[in-house]
Amino acid sequence: MMPLKRALALIADIIKDTDADGSEPDWIACEALKCGRASLALKREIADEEFAEMERIAKKRAEGMPLAQALGYTEFLGLKINVNQDVLCPRPETELLAEQGIEFLKGKKNARALDLCTGSGCIAIALARFTKAKIVASDISGKALSTARKNAEENGADIKFAQSDLFENIKGTFDLIISNPPYIPTADIEGLDREVKDHEPRLALDGGDDGLDIYRKIAAQAGNHLEEGGCLLLECGMSQARKITEMLAGYDCGIINDLQGIERIVKAVKTSV
Secondary structure (H helix, E strand, O other), X not given: OEEHHHHHHHHHHHOOOOOOOOOHHHHHHHHHHOOOHHHHOOOOEEOHHHHHHHHHHHHHHHOOOOHHHHHOEEEEOXXXXXXXXXXXXXXXXXXXXXXXXXXXXXXXXXXXXXXXXXXXXXXXXXXXXXOOOEEEEEEOOHHHHXXXXXXXXXXXXXXXXXXXXXXXXXXXXXXXXXXXXXXEOHHHHHHOOHHHHOOOOHHHOEOOOOOOHHXXXXXXXXXXXXXXXXXXXXXXXXXXXXXXXXXXXXXEXXXXXXXXXXXXXXXXEEOOO
């Protein structure tokens, strides 16, 4: 047996050279002990095998792996989402994107929504769980879709999945098309934190020379797959939103800031595409 206080101090030392914040040893302990943080506060000692599991997770984190990947999951709007090196780890900005999609679909009858570049499936799962819309989710990566299907099953989300290069294998029209596509300029990827550049899929990061390649393709094709009055919601990087709105002639466009005040989401309603 080992005092929990000592175990947490040892874990903090293992991960000290990462960008970890002070709460990460607690999260690692919660995963190893299979308990919540409230229950963790009541524990005084842990078994040797429990510390061994904490140490195993912490060593992954020390190698630069994002905490979510080291744990094997993260939370997204209260849902448990499995993550690995085949998918992006969901960020708070993408929670905001999903919330905008949920708000748009609320109260709509027989609505259909498409999640392009679904990755882990987090957006599609949130839409399926918190609205009555029929959801289609697509990704070019078969490995990402395998993770997304597992997440949908574990969260009880009824989603139709399609392996597709954007709209290539997508049929029909939708009330909502939502996407967090790759938007990092190619030349900027090597300058990213190692947690991102070394452990998250380049396919989900690389947006071409200016980061906007995928947006151009979406802007050119989305109108063929949106109902009149339908909504296109796109997450984007810093200083990209206004350039994206310029691509969307025939849409009523707006920009939504994230919690840091960054122009993060383009909302475009189809009017006369």
